[in-house]
Amino acid sequence: MVTKESKQRGRPRSFDRATALEKAILAFWENGYEATSVADLTRAMGIGAPSLYSAFGDKQSLFEEVVREYGVRYGSFTDRALEEEPTARAAVERILREAAVEYTDPAHPHGCLVIHAATNCTSREVEESLRARRNAWITVFESRIRADIATGELPADTDASALARHTGVIIQGMSQQARDGATRQQLEAVADLAMAIWPRPTRPDAPNHT
Amino acid sequence: MVTKESKQRGRPRSFDRATALEKAILAFWENGYEATSVADLTRAMGIGAPSLYSAFGDKQSLFEEVVREYGVRYGSFTDRALEEEPTARAAVERILREAAVEYTDPAHPHGCLVIHAATNCTSREVEESLRARRNAWITVFESRIRADIATGELPADTDASALARHTGVIIQGMSQQARDGATRQQLEAVADLAMAIWPRPTRPDAPNHT
DNA sequence: CGTATTTCCTAGTGGTCACTACAAAAATCA
DNA sequence: TGATTTTTGTAGTGACCACTAGGAAATACG
Structure with missing residues (x-):
């Protein structure tokens, strides 16, 4: 143009x-x-x-x-973590930790724009666009987890779908809490707790990242 | 009147x-x-x-x-669970399970009205009122958890604040997911996962609820 | 019956919404 | 300089917003 x-x-x-x-x-x-x-x-x-x-x-x-x-400017930390970290677990852990920081950064509004900016919106088009974005996260998480199951990094009986959705629930819940006034430390404590549900690797030589 | x-x-x-x-x-x-x-x-x-x-x-x-x-009509399941269940863990587990059902009930809109009805609102008064309600949940959870720590139902080193906030994160994230189209089964799987972080009771005679 | 009382419907109120017509202003090009 | 092009500020557009005045309608009382 x-x-x-x-x-x-x-x-x-x-x-x-x-x-x-x-x-x-x-x-x-x-x-x-x-x-x-x-x-x-x-x-x-x-x-x-x-x-x-x-x-x-x-x-x-x-x-x-x-x-x-x-x-690009505020939400790319998830993509970076998924690309750079060796395992789904490490990627999610990093995402949750960075979200705790990002969502409570006093330099800008709290929480995630994609999660909150169009809830209860009269424009169905806008609402649907953001909904699709949020649901795409879950799909990305799930395929990343499935990849780790394939390599043996995660146990074969891991419920990839549930683990991915749990991750999405944690992120979206953390964003809501950030808007409601939760501090970075409080969200970090939640991230710690949430990571405890991840199964241990089956391969004994697998990296541990604790 | x-x-x-x-x-x-x-x-x-x-x-x-x-x-x-x-x-x-x-x-x-x-x-x-x-x-x-x-x-x-x-x-x-x-x-x-x-x-x-x-x-x-x-x-x-x-x-x-x-x-x-x-x-009264749709949100009282949390109060009931907190009153009727013997432990904080059992209460939260029941709340998460009932939320999975309630948030996806086809008989009414999905998710929780208190969580979503006034996000990004021009009326600060309305927004604040609902925010206070949501934050009150966390406080109730925390005091319930502290009570169980006092009786020995939960270990003395349990982080009541973090556990309560984690519960709030799960509930609010589940509500968001329900609005985004998650099914009851998917939310139930998340609830299952989320309960895994609860510490085991220290008293050997304590009820187990698994 | 008439009167008092309360609710109903019609038709608005001023205010704000997203959006734009129009012409002056400020630049480049000849 | 004068013509052309793009952006600017002014001043609106009709549509919808929450809300209401005023009178007709429907009941109970006396």
Whole structure:
């Protein structure tokens, strides 16, 4: 759409698109999709309504871009853990620990935008989009766990589906608690407890990560 | 306010207040406080707006009554379990099992009204009221667990605070999952897993409940 | 019957919602 | 400079929001 090469022809934009988007992320994160009005957004982003609409489209497409950028800037710790850690158990443990920190970081609204921003929303489209994202997490966890069962890292009788869903329950419950005022230490204690249900590896040479 | 004794003087009410309230519960439960408009409510309750306002006050006081009645009709299983079960562990296990059933009951909206109905709400008052309710659960769990530590039912080194919060996380995560489409069986499997973190009793004669 | 009382329906109230028409402003290009 | 292009701020749009005034309707009392 807008190419950065050479000078633009018309009047230059008076705001930085990226920082305006960041402000929009914080606004939606704090109050959710529905409860954040376009007037709230223009105030938070420091631009007029016509500028918002010309730069980001309508409210819904701005929100979609917000969710994408949120995933990159604040939600990528899950993907990183799943890629970098050697086992599903280690990955989940790291995810829960980083979630405890991230969800209670005073630098931004508490909890997870994807979990809370569109609960009880009049736009079914927006609600469904975030629901699909949340359910995709569970599927990713499950396939990661199945991979560890295949290698013998986890016992053959491990219920991958239940373990994955339990992980999702813990993450989403932690996010809710963070919004309700739980501290980082309290969430870390919950993460500790939650990890206790993971079965021990069957291979005696398997890494232990305790 | 309205006494049931003897006949009323004026024109009789053309709707049953209790069933209208029940319809309001379902509407708020389905879509939350903010996203349920008064027009939605009058449609669901089958009455005109002036009747709604004269019978229930404004939208917020109707919602407060909805939350109270919801607690009695759909949320009392937690109180019952805490009263009737001999140990905190048994109570929590029963709560999780009944939550799995209740949160996925096709007869009404999924999940818990108190957890979801006012997340990301423009009315701070309503949001705070429900937040206080949720946080009260954790406190009740914790004191119940401390009581069991005192009797020796649970080990002296049990982290009552963390265990109570973990229980809250599980319940709230299960409610979120129920809204996202998890089945009763899936939630029951999560409840099974979650109970595995409970420490064994120290008193050898203590009931076991497995 | 008439009167008092309460509820009902109609038709609004002002306010906020997401969104935009329009023209001045600010840049590049000739 | 003047023409072109894009962004800007102003000032709205109709739609929906929670809520209500006012009078007709339906009951009980005397």
